[in-house]
Amino acid sequence: MDDDNAAGPADPRRRIPRTDALLAHPRVAAAVASLGRSVVLGLIRAAQDxxxxxxxxxxxxxxxxxxxxxxxxxxxLTPVLNATGVVVHTNLGRAPLSPAAQRALADAAGYTDLEFDLVSGARxxxxxxxxxxxxxxCPAAEDALVVNNGAAALMLATTALARDAGVAISRGEFVEIGAGFRLSDLIESTGVRLVEVGTxxxxxxxxxERVLGEVAAVLSVHRSNFRIEGFTADADLRELADLCHARDVPLIVDLGSGLLAPEPALPKEPDAASVLAAGADVVIASGDKLLGGPQAGILxxxxxxxxxxxxxxxARAVRADKLTLAALEATLTAGDPPVQQALHTDPQDLRERTETVAYEARSAAMDHAGRVAMVAVLVxxxxxxxxxxGGTGVDLPGWAIALPEAAAAPxxxxxxxxxTRVHEGRCLVDLRCVxxxxxGALADAIGRVLADLSAGRA
Structure with missing residues (x-):
């Protein structure tokens, strides 16, 4: 028997609003449309309980x-403020989308003319x-193809072009990225044979040159997350392309980070335009890294x-959906996305902004604590x-608010x-990507934490 029905006339539980009455509230009805009926019913029951x-x-x-x-x-998924100073932060979803790309996502959420010509009425x-x-x-490219991510692009390129004869790759380019993911394992999982060359x-x-007679393609992978220094040598890309073309073997270059054109802030980072000009047949890049768009594999x-x-x-199994295509187009056509803006942040502007947030955080701490917070706040x-x-080893000069390490968790x-970034016993708040x-919201959040730390509550 329901508790409400079992309660006596004077029992306060009889005054608990009924579920149907709460569902009739305009704001609750609107929430059903956006969150779903089961979610809203769960919240109703939680409040009633x-x-x-x-x-x-x-x-x-x-x-x-x-x-x-x-x-x-x-x-x-919880939205976060990226105060780490890392522009393309894989654990935080890599590139944040521009406002234009976000609007494009919303526009594409319903029915669209994805594969339909509105004028002719044909596919x-x-x-x-x-x-x-x-x-x-990227005018250097004759054609382009978009798939769902960079790994899918690499898998498609090597499978379609290497066929059963295998693909040649330098031993110095056997890259392993996060979570133990190895590009070589991905390629071999499709049945493509890897032929290792060099050291x-x-x-x-x-x-x-020694293996071109036994492979159907050559793959060059950008060592994007590490460097080899000292007694080293790599084949010149233009010379390698000429050699491949003389033997009628396609050259695939995996850039990884996603630059389409040279980037002055990252002079050593390869870009698609330059690599294609050097003679590559296929260039692979990611959409959600330096390009600043949605997750996508770009060929x-x-x-x-x-x-x-x-x-x-x-290609059918790895093709991109309408949301990716819409966000990618908007990223490319609507000005600099947040990733590019963060790369080109002026250090002096960043310092002034950081000092302002630090000052406002101290003021917020006084408001929350009713007294001056005794916790040190430094810029x-x-x-x-x-x-x-991308940009391995490249420093982006800037500034951060230094707080006690104990501020990181709250x-x-x-x-x-x-x-934030926790480093050498300090919590560092870098505004580059905020x-x-x-x-204002960041300053208030810091102020609340400072007040709690001063009062011994955190």
Missing amino acids: RARSGDIAPEAVETELLASLESSRASS ARRGAAARAALLAA TNRTHLEDY LGRAEALATLARHPM VEHAGRVGGG LRTGTPAVV PQDQD
């Missing part, structure tokens, strides 16, 4: 429910606009090679990082969630 147990008054159920709805989201080529945007951004530190043109290159990839059965020099396997679990319109 708190009233039944005496935690809140029955009259507070509606207020409790509305507050819960306000903080609930349809997705369990059209999928992703034509994103392809055109890529070719405009870990030195690979010459003649090493490739650029000669029309004949790209047509081979597009016709391969695997210190701090070098940001590119991240995502900032990370607060609202908004602020992810949207400027969030400075």
Whole structure:
């Protein structure tokens, strides 16, 4: 029997609002549309149960429910402020999308003309606009293809072009990235045979030349997340391309980080335009790294090679969806995305902004604590990082707010969630990747933590 029905006439539980009455509230009804009925019903029951147990008054159920709805989201992913100074932070979702790309996602969420020509009423080529945007951004490419991520692009290129004869790769380019993922394992998982050439530190043109008769393609992988220094040698890319073309063997170059054109801030980072000009047949890049867009695998290159990839059965299994295509097109056509802005942040502007947030955080701490917080707040020099396997070893000069290490956890679990860098016993708050319109929220979050630390509550 329900507790409410078992309660006597004077029992306060009889005053707990009924479920159907709460569902009829306009804000609750709107939440059903956005969060789903099952989620809302769970929040209703939670509020009612708190009233039944005496935690809140029955009259507070509606207020409790509305507050819960306000903080609930349809997705369990929690938005965070990236205050680490790492621009392309893999653990935080890599590149944040530009406002234009976010609007494009919303526009593409419903029915779209993804493969439909509105003028003729006939079927059209999928992703034509994103392809055109890529070719405009990288005129050196004759054609382009978009798949769901960089690993899929590499898998498709090596499978479609290497066939059963195998692909040659330098031993110095056997890259392992995060979570133990090895590119060589990915390639071999499709049945493509790897033919290793050279040594870990030195690979010459003649090493490739010796195996071209037994392979169907040559793969060059950018060592994006590590460097080999000292007694080293690599085959010149233009010479390697000439050798491959003389033997009618396609050259695939995996850039990894995703630059389409030279980037002055990262002079040693390879880019698609330069690599294609050097003679590569297919270039692979990621969409959610230095390009600053959604997760995607981008393939650029000669029309004949790209047509081979597009016709391969695997292309269907790894193709990009409408949301990716929409966000990628907007990223390419609507100005500098946040990743590019973060790379080019002026250190002096960043210092002034950091000092302002530090001052406002101290003021917020006084407001929250009712007295001056005794915890030290310093502005210190701090070098940001590119991240995502790009710009290895490149420092991005900047500044950060230095707090006690104990501030990291409460900032990370607060609202908004602020992810910082913990280094040498300090919690460093770097504003490079924090949207400027969030400075006030960040200062208030720091102020609350400072107040709690001063009072011994954190």
